[in-house]
Amino acid sequence: MSPLGPIRRTADAQADDAYLRELGYEPVLTRRMGSFGNFAISFSVISVLSGCMTLYGFGLGTGGPAVMMWGWLGVGLMVMSVGAGLAEVTSAYPTSGALYFQAEQLGGRRWGWYTGWLNLLGLLGAIAGIDYGAALFTGAFLNLQFGFVPTPGTIMVIYLCILTLHATLNLFGVRFVSILNSISVWWHLCGVALIVGVLAVVPAHHRSAAFVFGTFVNTTGWSSSVYVVMIGLLLAQYTFCGYDASAHLSEETTNAQVSAARGIMRAIGWSWVAGFVLLAGLTFAIQDYAATRATASGVPPAQIFLDALGAAGAKALLLVVIAAQLFCGNAETAAASRMVFAFSRDGALPGSGLWRRVHPRTGTPRNAVWLSAGSAALLALPSLYSSTAYAAITSINVIGITPAYAIPIYLRIKHRDRFRPGLWNLGRWGVTVGCIAVTWVAFVTVLFCLPQTRPETGLLSLTTFNYAPVALLSVLALAWIWWRIAGRRTYEVPAVGLPAGSPPAGSGNGAP
Numbered sequence: 001m002s003p004l005g006p007i008r009r010t011a012d013a014q015a016d017d018a019y020l021r022e023l024g025y026e027p028v029l030t031r032r033m034g035s036f037g038n039f040a041i042s043f044s045v046i047s048v049l050s051g052c053m054t055l056y057g058f059g060l061g062t063g064g065p066a067v068m069m070w071g072w073l074g075v076g077l078m079v080m081s082v083g084a085g086l087a088e089v090t091s092a093y094p095t096s097g098a099l100y101f102q103a104e105q106l107g108g109r110r111w112g113w114y115t116g117w118l119n120l121l122g123l124l125g126a127i128a129g130i131d132y133g134a135a136l137f138t139g140a141f142l143n144l145q146f147g148f149v150p151t152p153g154t155i156m157v158i159y160l161c162i163l164t165l166h167a168t169l170n171l172f173g174v175r176f177v178s179i180l181n182s183i184s185v186w187w188h189l190c191g192v193a194l195i196v197g198v199l200a201v202v203p204a205h206h207r208s209a210a211f212v213f214g215t216f217v218n219t220t221g222w223s224s225s226v227y228v229v230m231i232g233l234l235l236a237q238y239t240f241c242g243y244d245a246s247a248h249l250s251e252e253t254t255n256a257q258v259s260a261a262r263g264i265m266r267a268i269g270w271s272w273v274a275g276f277v278l279l280a281g282l283t284f285a286i287q288d289y290a291a292t293r294a295t296a297s298g299v300p301p302a303q304i305f306l307d308a309l310g311a312a313g314a315k316a317l318l319l320v321v322i323a324a325q326l327f328c329g330n331a332e333t334a335a336a337s338r339m340v341f342a343f344s345r346d347g348a349l350p351g352s353g354l355w356r357r358v359h360p361r362t363g364t365p366r367n368a369v370w371l372s373a374g375s376a377a378l379l380a381l382p383s384l385y386s387s388t389a390y391a392a393i394t395s396i397n398v399i400g401i402t403p404a405y406a407i408p409i410y411l412r413i414k415h416r417d418r419f420r421p422g423l424w425n426l427g428r429w430g431v432t433v434g435c436i437a438v439t440w441v442a443f444v445t446v447l448f449c450l451p452q453t454r455p456e457t458g459l460l461s462l463t464t465f466n467y468a469p470v471a472l473l474s475v476l477a478l479a480w481i482w483w484r485i486a487g488r489r490t491y492e493v494p495a496v497g498l499p500a501g502s503p504p505a506g507s508g509n510g511a512p
Contacts, residue, residue, distance in 0.1 A: 012254040016094075020251060023095060024494020025345075029251045029338075030174060030363030035259040036185075037178035038250070042243040042267030044184040045126070045335060047328035048275035049191055049321050051239030054133040055394075056282060057300040060293050062452065063232025064217025065207075065283045071229075072279055075236035076272035078440040083243055083268040085409035085437040087261035088430055090247040091422030094256035097342035097493075098247035099404045104493045106411035106419065112493055115407045116343050117479035119244070121471070122401025123336035126242055127376035129394045130332055131166065132383065134325035135159035140297040141318045144311055150298070152384045159380060162326065166333040167373035173362035174252045177334045184327035191320045192274045196281030198317065203285055203308040212283045219293075221454030231452050237444050238394060239275060241401055243267050245335035248342075252363075261424035336372040341365035347490035350482070396471040399448050403472075406441035409434045 017027040033041075059068040086099075093102045099119045104112025135158040139150035148154075170177060200206075218228045246263030250256040253263075286292055287307035295303035301321070305314035344355035359366045379396065412419050413434045426433055449469045483491075 016254060016256045019257070020095065023093065023101075025095060025251075027251065028358050028363075029096065029341075029365075031252055031254050031256075032173070032175040032363075033178045033249060033253045035253075035255065035262065037181055038246050038253045038259045038263035039266045040178070040181035040185045041249055041331045041334065042246040042263050043188065043270055044181050044327050044331035045242030045245045046240060046267055046271040047130070047188065047242075047324060047331075048239060048271055048278050049188055049324035050130055050133060050328040051241075052235070052275050052278050052282075053137070053299075053301045053321050054325075055235045055238055056279075057293065059232060059235040060289070060300060061217060061219035062235070063228050065212050065215045067216065067229050067232035068235060068279055068283065069213050069276070071233045072236045072272075072276050075233055075240065076268070076275070078436070079237070079240040080265075080268055080272070081433050082405055082409070082437040082441060083264050084426060085412070085430075085434040086244065086247070086405055087264040088421060088425050088434075089408045089412050090250065090264065091257045091261040091424040092420060094247070094250035094253075094260050094422070095342065096248055096251045096338040097346065098244055098250070098339070099408055100343065100348075101493060102408035103411055106408060106415055109491070109493070111407065111411060113348065113483060113487060113491060114476065114479055115404050116339075116348055117475055118400045118407075119404040120336075120339055120343060120400075121475040122241070122397050122399075122404060123332070123339050124372060124375045125379060125394075125396030125398075125400055125471075126332050127163075127166075127329060127336055127372060128379040129397045130325060130329040131162045131376065132159050132380050134162055134322060134329055137299055137302070137318060137322050137325060138162075140299040140302045141315060141322060143297055144302070144306070144315050144318070156380070156384055160377060162329060163373045163377055165326070166330045167369050169330050170333050170337060170369045171359075171362065171364060171366050173364050174249070174334075177330070180327065181331055184324070184331065187320075187327060188324055189270075189274060191324055192278045192281075194320060195317055196277055198313065199281045199285035199304070199308055202313065203287070205287060206284045207286055212280060217289075220452065227450075230447055231450065233444070234398075234447060234452075236275075237402070237447075238398055240268065240271065241398055242332060242335070244401070244405065245331060248335045248338040251338075257423040261422070333369065333372055336376075337365055337368040340368035340371055344368065346493045348487060350486075352490065399445070399469075399472045400475060402441055402448070403445050406438045410438045413438070 013031040016031060020027050063071065089102045090098065093105060095101045097116070100112045100116030103115035135155050138158050139148065139155050142148035143150060169180065216225065218225065220228055220231065222228055243264050246260045246267065250260040253259050282301060282304055285304055285308045292300045292303045297303060302314060302318055305317045309317070340349070340355050343349055344352035349355055355365070355368045355371055357365065357367050413431055416431055421430070
């Protein structure tokens with residue numbers, strides 16, 4: 001290693017801390033994460049081996065292979081636009097608060113307040129969705145290995161153990177988290193290659209390309225193919241969540257204005273490619289479509305592995321997937337805890353003085369870590385009583401976090417004349433890309449709120465009700481109530497106006 005490397009990193013960290021002070025915050029977190037580590041946390045949170053695998057069964061009945069494959073390509077393109085718009089604003093405001101701080105600076109206190117609550121809801125829901133999905137896959141593995149019969153109670157025990165593991169791992173400092181995320185990148189890429197390679201070579205029978213890219217399946221009960229296609233896009237959109245993790249870890253990243261922005265873009269791009277390869281590999285290897293959908297394990301990819309490879313091969317690949325999901329949940333816990341820390345630093349949460357404390361030795365907001373894990377545990381408790389709870393948890397994640405992505409981008413467009421881009425920017429394409437991003441988010445937010453399965457009786461039931469609108473209205477109501485009770489007095493973000501020292505619009509490094 002060149003002796004100039006540590007010197008350069010120290011200089012970058014000092015410049016980052018100076019810029020953070022210009023934004024109104026005294027640095028208290030430790031900058032031990034480099035550019036690759038920042039990319040790795042968002043890539044790990046997106047986790048195609050978590051999102052695609054967990055929601056694959058949803059896609060099998062909601063449009064089938066054609067919608068999964070072509071929908072992944074189309075949604076990925078739109079998400080790249082959202083990511084680019086968010087990366088540009090993140091470069092200008094690289095703080096742990098991320099979305100809400102950006103909205104605050106560009107739109108004012110109310111914009112920041114509601115964006116923060118939406119973002120927080122989404123991050124906590126993401127921990128719950130990821131780790132509960134890992135618990136389901138762990139239950140499927142134990143079923144194959146030991147004949148274990150998963151029940152809501154046993155899955156909850158597994159889930160709580162996973163939450164505790166992730167909270168504990170996040171107590172050791174950001175450097176350790178960064179190392180785990182770096183391992184996670186290679187685990188995901190090699191895991192996708194292994195799964196697809198084995199499924200391509202071992203099974204004697206494969207589906208045709210016409211089947212994989214042209215078969216439409218509708219088991220939703222809705223007669224409109226257009227409606228089903230739109231609902232089917234949610235598999236990809238559900239998966240493409242969490243890339244704001246790069247922004248939340250920016251106060252612990254060197255050369256943050258560039259590294260955090262690039263981290264967002266690279267995470268989306270690599271996930272786009274890896275997810276398409278994974279979905280194709282799974283779908284080509286389906287042996288019995290109906291049996292895969294109705295699998296007793298409750299996890300259709302596990303049935304694909306079992307039919308194509310036998311019990312031993314299925315168990316081996318399930319372990320690959322479970323490990324990837326554990327990496328994913330650990331990264332999401334880190335991102336959520338930094339959001340809790342930042343929101344508490346600005347007095348937005350009840351008990352903010354407790355949650356904003358940073359451990360003097362590790363430089364980690366340990367109390368924020370435990371609050372994040374504890375909140376995720378509470379969010380999953382309804383799964384003990386309702387079979388639709390996991391869908392509700394997923395809805396909480398996406399309905400909170402997706403609109404929060406668009407708010408800073410919208411405000412950047414609205415105040416384009418006074419927005420000063422950071423070192424990474426889109427130049428003259430910023431407004432155009434931003435408009436595409438905001439339009440797409442508005443479209444998919446409506447999709448999240450639509451019923452996904454048609455009730456047989458024509459009436460809504462617990463098994464067909466879409467909880468996403470309830471989650472959205474609930475968090476907005478909670479935010480409004482807490483604002484009236486205490487928030488308007490305790491919540492205070494530094495009013496710094498335009499970032500000092502920023503380059504003029506259109507300059508800087510706009511390349512991903």
